[in-house]
Amino acid sequence: MTEVEGHQHRYRSPVAAIVGLAESALQREDLDEGLLKQLQAIRLLAKEALAASEDDEI
16 A cells, blocks of 8 residues: 555545645735746646546546
């Protein structure tokens, strides 16, 4: 069993965790403009990956 397998995820997958972490970070009001854009891009890419993986499961 790997460390990841033995660790209980709060989210349904690591990609869902990335979405949640990005959304949580975006709630901060003191973000630098560059960091804000990077977090928005990370969230978008993770959401797209999550949607694609959910489509594959159907």
